[in-house]
Amino acid sequence: MTSRDESGWPAIAATGAKQAAHTLSFIVIGAGVSGLGAAVALRRTGHRVTLVESMDGLDLAPEHARGLRLPPNMTKILNRWGYGERLDKIGIATQQIGFINLRSGEILGTHRLVRDLVRDAGGEFFLTEHHRLLALLLEIARELNADIRFGCRVAQVGAEGNSVILESGETLTADVVVGADGVCGQSSIAVEPNHARTQEEAGFMTYNSVISADKIRANPELHQFILDVGETRIANWFWFGDQCSAMAYPTNAEGECALVIWLPDDGASDPWGDIADTGVVESAVAALQAEPRLRKLASLAPMTRVKTVSRPPLQECVHPSNHMLVIGEAAHPAPRGLYFGPSMSLEDAATLGKLFSHALDDAQIPSFLNAFTELRRPRCARMLAIDNESLSYITMSGPTAEERDIEFRRRTAAGQDALSPAEDDTTGVVERMWDDNREMFGYDTEDASDGWWLATGLLAEHARGIDLSASIKLGEVSVAEE
Numbered sequence: 001m002t003s004r005d006e007s008g009w010p011a012i013a014a015t016g017a018k019q020a021a022h023t024l025s026f027i028v029i030g031a032g033v034s035g036l037g038a039a040v041a042l043r044r045t046g047h048r049v050t051l052v053e054s055m056d057g058l059d060l061a062p063e064h065a066r067g068l069r070l071p072p073n074m075t076k077i078l079n080r081w082g083y084g085e086r087l088d089k090i091g092i093a094t095q096q097i098g099f100i101n102l103r104s105g106e107i108l109g110t111h112r113l114v115r116d117l118v119r120d121a122g123g124e125f126f127l128t129e130h131h132r133l134l135a136l137l138l139e140i141a142r143e144l145n146a147d148i149r150f151g152c153r154v155a156q157v158g159a160e161g162n163s164v165i166l167e168s169g170e171t172l173t174a175d176v177v178v179g180a181d182g183v184c185g186q187s188s189i190a191v192e193p194n195h196a197r198t199q200e201e202a203g204f205m206t207y208n209s210v211i212s213a214d215k216i217r218a219n220p221e222l223h224q225f226i227l228d229v230g231e232t233r234i235a236n237w238f239w240f241g242d243q244c245s246a247m248a249y250p251t252n253a254e255g256e257c258a259l260v261i262w263l264p265d266d267g268a269s270d271p272w273g274d275i276a277d278t279g280v281v282e283s284a285v286a287a288l289q290a291e292p293r294l295r296k297l298a299s300l301a302p303m304t305r306v307k308t309v310s311r312p313p314l315q316e317c318v319h320p321s322n323h324m325l326v327i328g329e330a331a332h333p334a335p336r337g338l339y340f341g342p343s344m345s346l347e348d349a350a351t352l353g354k355l356f357s358h359a360l361d362d363a364q365i366p367s368f369l370n371a372f373t374e375l376r377r378p379r380c381a382r383m384l385a386i387d388n389e390s391l392s393y394i395t396m397s398g399p400t401a402e403e404r405d406i407e408f409r410r411r412t413a414a415g416q417d418a419l420s421p422a423e424d425d426t427t428g429v430v431e432r433m434w435d436d437n438r439e440m441f442g443y444d445t446e447d448a449s450d451g452w453w454l455a456t457g458l459l460a461e462h463a464r465g466i467d468l469s470a471s472i473k474l475g476e477v478s479v480a481e482e
Contacts, residue, residue: 016082017044020359025174027052027164029154029187034328034345035180036137041353043144044081050172051146052164054153054181058134063275063302066208066337067251067258068130069236072123072441074343077350079123080446083140090136091128092253094235099408099418102241105291108408109418110234122444127235129210129251129258133342154181157190161319176365177319178352179326180345183311183333187326191319195312202388204244204262204308204395206337207281209301213255219300221293226250226257240405243397244288247337248297259297260337261285262395265307276305306336310388313380317373322366327352332380338391340383340440347445351375354449358457360466367460371452379443386436393433 024047028035031053039049070091078087099108113125142148153167163173164186179187188195216226225237225248239246246261263284278299285298311333317326327348334341355368396404408418419433461468 017353018357019046020357022359022361023047024176024356024359024362024365026050026176026178027172027174028178028180029053029164030179030181030185030328030330031055031058031134031138031148031150032180032182032328032345033133033137033342034330034348035178036134036141037346037349038178038180038327038352039141039146039148040081040137040144041349042356043141043146045353045357047356047359048174049141049146050149050174051141052149052152052154052166052172054151056151058131058138060131060135062210064131064304065210066130066304067210067249067260068128068133068342069249069339070123070126070128070133071339071343072125073443073445074123074346075126076123076444077346077446083136086136086140087126087128090132091126091251092235093124093126094249095125096234097236097238097418098234100237100239100291101405102239102244102246102294103289103291105293108240108405109412111417111419123441125236127249127251127258129256130342132251154186157186157319157324161190161321161324175323175362176369177324179324179330180328182329185330187324188314188330191324191326192314192316195314199307199309199311201265202308202310202335202391203265204391205265205305206308206335207259207261207263207276207303207305208337209259209303210251211257211259211297211301213257215300216255216257219296222257222296225293226255238394239290239294240394240396240401240408241288241290242401243395245394246290246294246297248294257297259301259303261298261303262308262337262391263288274305276303278302308335308337308391310335310384313377313384317376318366318369322369325352325369325372327372327376331376332384334384334387335391338387340387344380344383347379347443348372348376351445351449354446355453358453360461360468363464364457364461367457371449371457375445375448375452379445379448382436383440386433386440389433389436 026042026047026049028038028049028051031051035051039051042049078084095113096110098110101108154164155167156165157177158165162177163171164177165171179185181187216222236249244263248257248259251258281303282299285295313332314326317331328345332344334344351372355371411418411420458468
């Protein structure tokens with residue numbers, strides 16, 4: 001029989017994480033990166049987690065596949081949690097990126113992701129597919145005995161914020177509800193009913209696909225980008241055009257290829273998961289006079305498309321009841337295809353788990369939820385700003401696009417990495433952008449959470465007269481036995 005903790009919840013093997021002295025119950029809405037990540041983070045510290053997801057399972061349809069780039073601030077979390085080896089099985093690390101002129105196919109430059117940056121950041125640059133990461137997080141959450149319920153659509157959040165009413169009529173109640181159901185979910189409505197759900201269109205459509213290894217192998221001209229990669233080879237390529245851009249990278253050692261293309265907005269509607277006709281994408285890329293290899297890649301698989309938009313974050317992520325929190329895309333939406341959206345979601349999850357590892361009683365819930373907002377709001381705003389600036393940079397138009405490419409050629413001619421400033425670069429744009437990214441990569445959200453606890457949380461507990469001896473012990477839970 002399965003061993004159980006004091007509350008009757010299935011016990012888990014020791015995780016190495018600090019165990020909360022007081023166990024709370026959580027309902028997580030949504031099985032994306034933030035939702036599954038939260039389930040893992042909270043179960044690792046001993047809390048009880050029920051996750052509800054409206055879909056019947058993970059979306060594994062090949063036509064909906066898309067690549068995923070994990071920066072060091074994201075991989076360091078999975079490494080610290082002890083899942084680095086399992087991550088290695090679903091993708092590959094990369095150490096170089098390359099830049100190509102979209103029309104001529106000229107290599108404008110390359111940039112090495114230097115080892116000291118990776119070492120200092122505590123993680124690595126990693127390439128995989130979105131659904132593969134979700135499947136890994138789901139597998140881990142189930143191993144940790146989180147209660148995962150697919151096919152459970154939330155009709156509304158209870159007025160007190162600590163319950164959800166399912167379309168089936170069932171009501172689930174917990175100490176804390178975590179909304180991780182994206183920009184169109186019920187969570188953001190419950191927390192901020194009057195939030196202006198506007199969006200600012202960037203003027204682009206983002207197209208995504210994953211191309212099978214067989215199709216890549218059948219086209220030798222594409223091997224340079226996908227198959228011929230190794231420790232010192234380039235594994236992430238960008239094409240710079242005039243008001244357009246593209247990116248390709250392998251998602252595993254077998255040679256499957258993720259492709260992302262940013263094209264001028266054609267005015268199409270924006271249904272989630274819309275599949276663009278392959279011929280339409282081919283024609284659009286051809287109209288830009290793209291080089292033959294990019295045109296070939298665009299012809300090899302159907303692509304999903306979505307408008308590239310900026311949406312305002314929630315002004316308040318915590319429900320007035322102090323029993324509900326909104327995280328991930330539901331709280332701070334990120335444009336599809338850029339770098340920091342998924343890592344923001346996993347950082348949110350890790351922050352939540354770390355804060356609640358210090359739980360001593362129910363009275364701390366409001367403090368932890370507000371600490372989450374205090375820690376995450378400025379960080380996420382900065383990450384979103386950098387992502388939007390990066391999109392503007394890779395999709396420059398006219399003379400500014402020409403000057404960008406000239407600067408890359410200058411740095412390459414000087415024997416420098418493409419993202420290192422040339423001596424005669426007076427603008428400092430590239431240097432500032434790369435410095436910003438280095439700062440983002442090196443951030444440690446769990447350290448920041450522990451910093452809040454030491455500077456603020458402990459003082460609040462002292463003021464309440466709480467015995468803090470339990471909060472400094474590294475607890476363990478018993479191993480589940482069948």
